[in-house]
Amino acid sequence: MTKIKIKPKLGIEDEIQIDTPVQRYIIISCFRGGSSEDIGTGFIDAANTLRKKLEKELDSYKANINIEIYNIDSITTLVGIxxxxxxxxxxxxxxxxxxxxxxxxxxxxxxxxLLYASDLSKFNKDSFLKDAIITFWGCKTASNPSRFRKFIGKKCIAEEFANYFKKCKVVGFTGGAIQASSPTSKPDINFIHKQGDDVWFVTWGTVKIFYED
Known part of the structure; x- marks a missing residue:
């Protein structure tokens, strides 16, 4: 709900309320860990690290936003969110x-x-606001399929999301993802993340953005 104050010519100040949709910032952890299967807490700790960053950056807009964090275990749950x-x-x-x-x-x-392009039909195409941003923090979500896979029309999952959810920027890694102390850190295989500490994921590949108007 947004409140706007209006001063008519007589100088009497009135306050009206305008219903505005609450913008949702959603953070999903599909595993607790960021290594093999469900070992460690890398993903859930990274999700909480991002949550704290958003809460700080968006504090002045908190009346009109919701920051939501989920640890999920199925495509059905993701669809519902x-x-x-x-x-x-x-x-x-x-x-x-x-x-x-x-x-x-x-x-x-x-x-x-595993969520493939064929699963996207389960999602409402209008779920995202214009110019929303979708970011995948996992390995190779923006890497090119093999020559044969491209020949038969296959695209990387980040591009498939961009094709399905029009007017959204979809961000993915072309290479593998690795834990790091900050989003601008260079990949370091010797970095050790301790449970509960802030952590980010970076790539030794490149960050690629897809957008379909």
Whole structure:
């Protein structure tokens, strides 16, 4: 709800209320850990690190935004979260590959579930606000498929999201993802993340952005 004060010519100040949609900033951790399967707490700690950053940056707008963080275990849960709509930003911490996201952790519903382009029809295309940003923090979500896969029409999962959710910027890594102390750190295989500490994910590849008007 946004309040606007209006001063008519008589100098009497009135206050009116205008309903404005609450913008949703959604952070998803598909595993607790950022290593093999569900070992460690890298992904959930990275999700909380981003949450704290957003809370600080968006504090002055908090009346009109919701920052939501989820640790999920199935595509069905992800669909339910996204289809509520009004999303301004979506960040997903998960394992990934050229043509998929790894959603299931191997412990819950559906066990190890992979999300492919064919699953996108389950999502409401209008769930995202114009110029929303979707970021995948997992490995190779923006890497090129093999020559044969491209020949038969396959695209990387980041590009598939951009094609499906029009007017959204979709960000992914062309290379593998690795834990780091800050989003601008260079990849360092000797970096050690301690449970509960702030942590980010960076790539030894490049960061690639897709957008479909």
């Amino acid at each position: 996204i289809n509520k709509g009004n999303i301004k930003q979506l960040d997903i911490f998960s394992h990934g590959g050229t043509e998929h996201l790894v959603i299931g952790s191997g412990e819950g519903i559906g066990k190890r579930e």
